Amino acid sequence: xxxxxxxxxxxxxxxxxxxxxxxxxxxxxxxxxxxxxxxxxxxxxxxxxxxxxxxxxxxxxxxxxxxxxxxxxxxxxxxxxxxxxxxxxxxxxxxxxxxxxxxxxxxxxxxxxxxxxxxxxxxxxxxxxxxxxxxxxxxxxxxxxxxxxxxxxxxxxxxxxxxxxxxxxxxxxxxxxxxxxxxxxxxxxxxxxxxxxxxxxxxxxxxxxxxxxxxxxxxxxxxxxxxxxxxxxxxxxxxxxxxxxxxxxxxxxxxxxxxxxxxxxxxxxxxxxxxxxxxxxxxxxxxxxxxxxxxxxxxxxxxxxxxxxxxxxxxxxxxxxxxxxxxxxxxxxxxxxxxxxxxxxxxxxxxxxxxxxxxxxxxxxxxxxxxxxxxxxxxxxxxxxxxx
Ligand code: EPS
Numbered sequence: 001x002x003x004x005x006x007x008x009x010x011x012x013x014x015x016x017x018x019x020x021x022x023x024x025x026x027x028x029x030x031x032x033x034x035x036x037x038x039x040x041x042x043x044x045x046x047x048x049x050x051x052x053x054x055x056x057x058x059x060x061x062x063x064x065x066x067x068x069x070x071x072x073x074x075x076x077x078x079x080x081x082x083x084x085x086x087x088x089x090x091x092x093x094x095x096x097x098x099x100x101x102x103x104x105x106x107x108x109x110x111x112x113x114x115x116x117x118x119x120x121x122x123x124x125x126x127x128x129x130x131x132x133x134x135x136x137x138x139x140x141x142x143x144x145x146x147x148x149x150x151x152x153x154x155x156x157x158x159x160x161x162x163x164x165x166x167x168x169x170x171x172x173x174x175x176x177x178x179x180x181x182x183x184x185x186x187x188x189x190x191x192x193x194x195x196x197x198x199x200x201x202x203x204x205x206x207x208x209x210x211x212x213x214x215x216x217x218x219x220x221x222x223x224x225x226x227x228x229x230x231x232x233x234x235x236x237x238x239x240x241x242x243x244x245x246x247x248x249x250x251x252x253x254x255x256x257x258x259x260x261x262x263x264x265x266x267x268x269x270x271x272x273x274x275x276x277x278x279x280x281x282x283x284x285x286x287x288x289x290x291x292x293x294x295x296x297x298x299x300x301x302x303x304x305x306x307x308x309x310x311x312x313x314x315x316x317x318x319x320x321x322x323x324x325x326x327x328x329x330x331x332x333x334x335x336x337x338x339x340x341x342x343x344x345x346x347x348x349x350x351x352x353x354x355x356x357x358x359x360x361x362x363x364x365x366x367x368x369x370x371x372x373x374x375x376x377x378x379x380x381x382x383x384x385x386x387x388x
Contacts, residue, residue, distance in 0.1 A: 012130045017079040021075045048345070060078040079139055133251070221306075257306075
C-alpha cells in the first residue's frame with residue numbers, strides 16, 4: 001500500500017497549481033464546501049495585497065473521488081490561477097510568437113531570488129521567484145483539506161490562532177478547546193484576543209503606510225489525537241521532528257516550537273514537565289500541557305501544540321539594497337505588488353501541514369484500505385491501551 005504522501009506543482013502566475021495526495025483510504029466522505037472553506041480561509045487576514053482581490057481559490061478534484069467518496073486511488077487537485085490571464089505571454093509554458101519576456105535581475109534580500117538563480121543557472125530571476133512564491137501554499141491547503149477530511153472522520157480537529165504580529169502580542173490563553181475557535185475566522189487577524197486584534201490591525205496599517213512588511217507568531221492545535229502517533233524508536237519517526245520540518249518548510253517560517261519550548265528552556269525541571277495522574281473516569285491524565293502533547297516523539301493524548309515564527313515578507317514596497325545581477329552595479333531590490341503581512345494566512349497553511357503530518361502518522365499506525373478498517377483498528381488499539 002502506498003504510504004500517505006502528497007506533492008505540489010505550479011508557479012505563482014502560471015496556469016494553476018496542482019496537488020496529488022496518495023494513500024487515502026477508500027470510502028472516506030469528503031465535503032466539497034469544507035475543502036473550499038479552507039481555501040477561502042487561507043485568503044483571509046488584514047494586510048493581504050491586491051492579488052487576493054483577483055483570486056477566489058476553489059479546488060477542482062480530477063481523480064480519486066466519486067460522488068464525494070474516496071476510491072483509495074491518488075487524488076489530484078487543481079487550483080486555478082485567475083491572474084494567469086494577465087500573465088499569459090510572460091508565463092506561457094510554450095514559446096509565444098514574437099514575444100520575449102523581460103528578465104528580472106534585481107534579487108530581493110531574504111527571497112530565493114539570488115541563490116536560486118545561481119544554483120539553477122538562470123539569468124531571469126522570475127524562473128526562481130515564481131515557484132518560490134507563497135502562492136504554492138494554496139496547493140498545500142488543498143491537499144491539507146483531504147487530510148483534514150480524513151482526520152475529521154477520526155474525531156480529530158485542527159485549529160490555529162495568531163499570537164503576535166510585529167510588536168503586538170495577544171494575551172496568553174491556557175487550556176484552549178475546539179469551542180474557543182468558533183469565531184476565529186471572523187477576526188481580521190485571526191487572533192483570540194479582541195483588544196490585541198485592534199492593535200494588530202492598527203500596527204499593520206501604520207507599518208504598511210511606512211512601506212514595511214510585518215512578521216509574527218501563531219499556534220496550531222490538534223484535539224482528539226490518540227496517544228502513540230509517531231515513535232521514539234527511530235529519529236525519522238519522531239513526530240516532533242516531522243511536525244517541525246513540515247511547518248518550517250512553509251515559505252518565510254523561521255522558527256518552530258512544540259508546546260511551551262522556549263519558556264520551558266528557562267525553567268527548572270520541576271516546572272518543565274506534566275505530572276501524571278489516573279482516575280476511574282479519565283484514565284491517565286495531566287493537569288498541565290507544557291510538552292504540547294508530545295513525549296518521546298509520540299502524541300500522549302493531550303492537545304498537540306505547534307508554534308511558529310514567520311519573518312516579514314521579503315518583497316518590500318520600500319526596497320532593500322541589492323545588486324543588479326546583469327551589471328553587478330548596486331541597485332534596489334525588485335519592487336512588486338505584495339502583501340504587508342501573511343501571518344493569519346500562514347497559520348491556516350500550517351494547519352494544513354499539521355493535518356498532512358498527522359494523517360500520515362495515522363495511516364502508518366493503523367493501515368487499512370477502507371475508512372471502516374481504520375476506525376476499527378483505532379477502536380481496538382484504544383481498548384488495548386485503555387484510552388478513554
Ligand atoms: C507572493 C507575492 C504575492 C502574494 C503571493 C505570494 O503575489 P503577487 O506577486 O501575484 O502579487 O499575493 O501569494 C499568493 C498569490 C497567495 O495566493 O497566497 C510571494 O512573492 O511570495
